Amino acid sequence: MTAASGGERADARRNRAKMLSVASELFAEHELEVPLGEIARRAGVGAGTVYRHFPTKQALLEAVFVQHLEELVASGERRMVGFAPTQAFFGFLMHVVEKSGRRGHLCEVVAADASWPHPMLTASVQRFRQVLTALLQAAQRVGGVRADLSPDDVVAVAVGCTSMLTTRRDRAAGRRLVQLVLDGLRPSADVTERSVFRDDLVSSPGRVELCADCGVKLPLRPTGRPARYCGPTCRQRARRRRLAG
Known part of the structure; x- marks a missing residue:
C-alpha cells in the first residue's frame, strides 16, 4: 500500500462526503429536479467524479437518505447513554421530526420506488428501528411512555408530525403542535381512558x-x-x- 493510494482514497471519501452534503441541501431546497451536473458544480468536483460514485440520480438519492438515517441512528445511540430513558425517547423523536421535515419528499420517493436496489437503505432502516425500539422500551419500563405503544405506532406518529411541521410556515407554532402530539404518548388518565366520540x-x-x-x-x-x-x-x-x- 502506497502513500499515494492512501491519499487518493482519502480524497475520494472527502469528495463523496462533500457531494452528499451538497445533494442533501439542494434536494431540500429544490426537491428532486436538481441535475447531477449542478451538484458537481456546487461540490467543486467534475461531473465524472459524481457519476463514478453515483451512476444514477436514484443511487444518489438513496445514499443521501442512508446518510440521513445513519445520522439519526447515531443521535439515538448518544441519547441512550447520555440521558434518562424518557428524556432520551422524546428528545430523539423531536430530533427525528425536525431533521426529517426538510426531506419529506425524498423519504416518500425512496420508500415508494420498489424497483431500486436497496441493500444499504434496508440495513439503515433496520438500524433506525432497532434504536427507536430500544429507546421506546426503555422509556416504557420506567413508566414514561404509554405501555400500549408499538414501534410502528411511534413511526406513524413521527411521520404525521413531520408532515405537520413541514406544512406550517411558522416554525415555532409547528413545533408547539408537534410537542402537543408527542405529549399524547405519555401515560395519563385523560389520554389512556377510552371515551366514546360522537362519530363512533x-x-x-x-x-x-x-x-x-x-x-x-x-x-x-x-x-x-x-x-x-x-x-x-x-x-x-x-x-x-x-x-x-
Whole structure:
C-alpha cells in the first residue's frame, strides 16, 4: 500500500462526503429536479467524479437518505447513554421530526420506488428501528411512555408530525403542535381512558339509542349532546314525573 493510494482514497471519501452534503441541501431546497451536473458544480468536483460514485440520480438519492438515517441512528445511540430513558425517547423523536421535515419528499420517493436496489437503505432502516425500539422500551419500563405503544405506532406518529411541521410556515407554532402530539404518548388518565366520540356512535352499526320516556328509537347525531327524548312531549312528561317524585 502506497502513500499515494492512501491519499487518493482519502480524497475520494472527502469528495463523496462533500457531494452528499451538497445533494442533501439542494434536494431540500429544490426537491428532486436538481441535475447531477449542478451538484458537481456546487461540490467543486467534475461531473465524472459524481457519476463514478453515483451512476444514477436514484443511487444518489438513496445514499443521501442512508446518510440521513445513519445520522439519526447515531443521535439515538448518544441519547441512550447520555440521558434518562424518557428524556432520551422524546428528545430523539423531536430530533427525528425536525431533521426529517426538510426531506419529506425524498423519504416518500425512496420508500415508494420498489424497483431500486436497496441493500444499504434496508440495513439503515433496520438500524433506525432497532434504536427507536430500544429507546421506546426503555422509556416504557420506567413508566414514561404509554405501555400500549408499538414501534410502528411511534413511526406513524413521527411521520404525521413531520408532515405537520413541514406544512406550517411558522416554525415555532409547528413545533408547539408537534410537542402537543408527542405529549399524547405519555401515560395519563385523560389520554389512556377510552371515551366514546360522537362519530363512533354514528359509525357503530349495532348501537341503538332509545327515548328515555317512550322507548322510540332515536337518530344518532354526529355532533352536540346526545338526545335523550324523541321530542318535547316526552321531555315534558319526564320532567313532570321527576318533579312529582
